[in-house]
Amino acid sequence: VGKPKFTSERLYSGETPPGVVMGLAWTSMGGASLFVETILRRPLELDSKSEGSIEITGHLGDVMKESCRISYTVSKNLLMKYQKDNHFLDKAHMHIHVPEGATPKDGPSAGVTIVSALLSLALNHAIPNNVAMTGEVSLTGKVMPVGGIKEKTIAAKRAGVKTLILPEQNRKDFSDLPDFIRQDIDVHFVDHYTQLFSIIFPELDSRPASTASQAS
Amino acid sequence: VGKPKFTSERLYSGETPPGVVMGLAWTSMGGASLFVETILRRPLELDSKSEGSIEITGHLGDVMKESCRISYTVSKNLLMKYQKDNHFLDKAHMHIHVPEGATPKDGPSAGVTIVSALLSLALNHAIPNNVAMTGEVSLTGKVMPVGGIKEKTIAAKRAGVKTLILPEQNRKDFSDLPDFIRQDIDVHFVDHYTQLFSIIFPELDSRPASTASQAS
Amino acid sequence: VGKPKFTSERLYSGETPPGVVMGLAWTSMGGASLFVETILRRPLELDSKSEGSIEITGHLGDVMKESCRISYTVSKNLLMKYQKDNHFLDKAHMHIHVPEGATPKDGPSAGVTIVSALLSLALNHAIPNNVAMTGEVSLTGKVMPVGGIKEKTIAAKRAGVKTLILPEQNRKDFSDLPDFIRQDIDVHFVDHYTQLFSIIFPELDSRPASTASQAS
Numbered sequence: 001v002g003k004p005k006f007t008s009e010r011l012y013s014g015e016t017p018p019g020v021v022m023g024l025a026w027t028s029m030g031g032a033s034l035f036v037e038t039i040l041r042r043p044l045e046l047d048s049k050s051e052g053s054i055e056i057t058g059h060l061g062d063v064m065k066e067s068c069r070i071s072y073t074v075s076k077n078l079l080m081k082y083q084k085d086n087h088f089l090d091k092a093h094m095h096i097h098v099p100e101g102a103t104p105k106d107g108p109s110a111g112v113t114i115v116s117a118l119l120s121l122a123l124n125h126a127i128p129n130n131v132a133m134t135g136e137v138s139l140t141g142k143v144m145p146v147g148g149i150k151e152k153t154i155a156a157k158r159a160g161v162k163t164l165i166l167p168e169q170n171r172k173d174f175s176d177l178p179d180f181i182r183q184d185i186d187v188h189f190v191d192h193y194t195q196l197f198s199i200i201f202p203e204l205d206s207r208p209a210s211t212a213s214q215a216s
Numbered sequence: 217v218g219k220p221k222f223t224s225e226r227l228y229s230g231e232t233p234p235g236v237v238m239g240l241a242w243t244s245m246g247g248a249s250l251f252v253e254t255i256l257r258r259p260l261e262l263d264s265k266s267e268g269s270i271e272i273t274g275h276l277g278d279v280m281k282e283s284c285r286i287s288y289t290v291s292k293n294l295l296m297k298y299q300k301d302n303h304f305l306d307k308a309h310m311h312i313h314v315p316e317g318a319t320p321k322d323g324p325s326a327g328v329t330i331v332s333a334l335l336s337l338a339l340n341h342a343i344p345n346n347v348a349m350t351g352e353v354s355l356t357g358k359v360m361p362v363g364g365i366k367e368k369t370i371a372a373k374r375a376g377v378k379t380l381i382l383p384e385q386n387r388k389d390f391s392d393l394p395d396f397i398r399q400d401i402d403v404h405f406v407d408h409y410t411q412l413f414s415i416i417f418p419e420l421d422s423r424p425a426s427t428a429s430q431a432s
Numbered sequence: 433v434g435k436p437k438f439t440s441e442r443l444y445s446g447e448t449p450p451g452v453v454m455g456l457a458w459t460s461m462g463g464a465s466l467f468v469e470t471i472l473r474r475p476l477e478l479d480s481k482s483e484g485s486i487e488i489t490g491h492l493g494d495v496m497k498e499s500c501r502i503s504y505t506v507s508k509n510l511l512m513k514y515q516k517d518n519h520f521l522d523k524a525h526m527h528i529h530v531p532e533g534a535t536p537k538d539g540p541s542a543g544v545t546i547v548s549a550l551l552s553l554a555l556n557h558a559i560p561n562n563v564a565m566t567g568e569v570s571l572t573g574k575v576m577p578v579g580g581i582k583e584k585t586i587a588a589k590r591a592g593v594k595t596l597i598l599p600e601q602n603r604k605d606f607s608d609l610p611d612f613i614r615q616d617i618d619v620h621f622v623d624h625y626t627q628l629f630s631i632i633f634p635e636l637d638s639r640p641a642s643t644a645s646q647a648s
Binding site: 051062063066067069070072073076077080090107108111136138139140142144169 | 226227228233235236251253254255256257258259271273274275309311313315316317318
């Protein structure tokens with residue numbers, strides 16, 4: 001198989017700080033886990049009159065750069081629903097990076113991972129590093145199917161993932177996998193980000209039901 | 217026929233929120249339904265001194281990006297006619313996205329769909345997800361003919377569309393279609409956006425007649 | 433072997449001022465030492481309302497330019513942890529240059545060197561010119577492995593380096609080298625920049641333990 005493309009798979013072998021979430025990539029050489037990292041790039045000024053911004057690095061292609069901008073809008077709207085008074089994402093000047101810097105990456109399938117990283121940073125709430133996710137996100141938070149479910153599942157298990165979150169429309173792709181791949185991993189299927197939110201931030205998911213249905 | 221290019225056809229199988237409208241695309245592989253999504257990307261400040269803006273994503277070509285800007289101007293002018301005191305579109309910082317993020321899209325034929333999505337967001341009024349439309353829009357609101365009427369009609373029916381809105385100048389293209397394609401769908405032909413407005417927002421269409429003729 | 437690619441190896445044979453740090457490159461012609469230079473490009477105004485910036489030169493490729501931006505964010509976050517009241521990096525307009533200007537350079541492996549140069553400038557603290565380092569840095573300060581350990585080690589020794597800092601994940605690459613290369617050089621392996629900080633700024637490393645663990 002040769003040298004693995006992403007040696008960053010072991011990057012957060014200890015713990016992931018708030019703002020860092022594991023995603024899954026699908027390359028010509030198979031699946032790979034990767035980390036989306038987000039961090040403040042200036043001290044936060046919540047009473048600033050100017051709006052926040054994101055800087056993007058990681059040798060990303062145009063589709064993945066757009067995916068960062070879509071995820072930025074999605075995470076701001078979700079935070080408005082979950083924590084009306086939390087203006088972190090509106091005001092923060094943040095940096096989104098996807099190591100390794102020399103490996104070109106593209107595609108929309110890290111959408112849910114980028115949304116999760118931004119929300120994790122805004123909520124100052126770490127996500128366990130044995131949780132991984134993949135899925136394109138639409139502007140209203142819908143989770144759309146992606147390719148490479150088999151390769152990504154294998155990569156997730158290799159990285160020690162115990163909880164895997166996949167798009168609902170990829171349910172069949174997953175159930176078609178051989179038993180030995182599907183076993184020993186807890187898989188969730190979601191078709192809207194609000195469902196994913198409940199899985200990774202269970203203690204924060206206290207919205208009134210009316211808001212929940214509005215978001216779908 | 218192979219894998220459908222737009223798997224996002226089933227994206228809003230439930231309901232579409234305000235700001236989301238179904239359009240129709242014509243690709244080398246046939247017709248396809250797609251959704252234009254619009255949403256606020258910052259909390260709305262109606263008393264702000266600075267004007268609003270749009271951010272555009274979805275792997276759009278230059279013509280379609282310009283179509284977004286044309287539709288932005290058209291929708292602002294229409295809103296001024298219909299709801300003089302509604303300054304949403306003048307002040308809002310919005311995001312327009314057309315899933316899926318990895319599928320390149322171009323052309324002016326989503327013009328009426330983008331105008332409708334922006335108005336739906338500004339009026340906070342959802343459009344049923346069994347309504348689809350296609351048509352280029354001119355800066356004054358004229359609706360201009362587009363290609364692929366046959367393929368788009370087939371795609372609309374496949375997506376469960378009951379009401380199809382087409383440019384008046386495409387009437388002949390539609391009437392030339394075989395009966396089995398034309399049946400079971402309610403089709404409207406429009407040559408100005410004001411006619412389209414009456415169809416999708418019937419309860420909001422209370423302009424004085426003089427304004428109506430002015431707009432045509 | 434031909435003309436050495438980097439004649440700037442002897443550039444700082446005397447002393448390096450604050451803001452200048454020796455890195456190691458790996459070219460088709462073998463390893464080479466190089467210097468990352470940083471300096472103010474405008475008088476510092478700490479009470480300015482506008483944020484600082486970096487200008488980048490040195491015939492750098494896109495990955496290395498991104499590496500400068502990543503290192504900029506990393507160094508700002510580290511300075512916030514080590515010297516809460518030091519706003520140098522938030523406000524300074526700096527210039528990052530990597531001589532020689534005509535030699536193309538690329539890759540992410542100067543990450544730790546650029547972070548060190550920016551911190552050295554911000555802390556006004558010179559780093560001895562017999563210290564060299566190589567390693568990619570992630571947005572949260574993780575140090576990631578790089579290629580060319582053998583060639584870089586030889587180049588470091590040729591440049592008179594006594595202290596060499598390498599990524600932890602390159603430990604095996606180094607220990608596989610023949611004895612005569614490994615001798616007469618003091619090598620440190622780090623997997624987070626905070627460890628590197630302790631080595632090059634030992635007298636400044638007075639953070640409370642709780643902050644240290646937070647950063648890992």
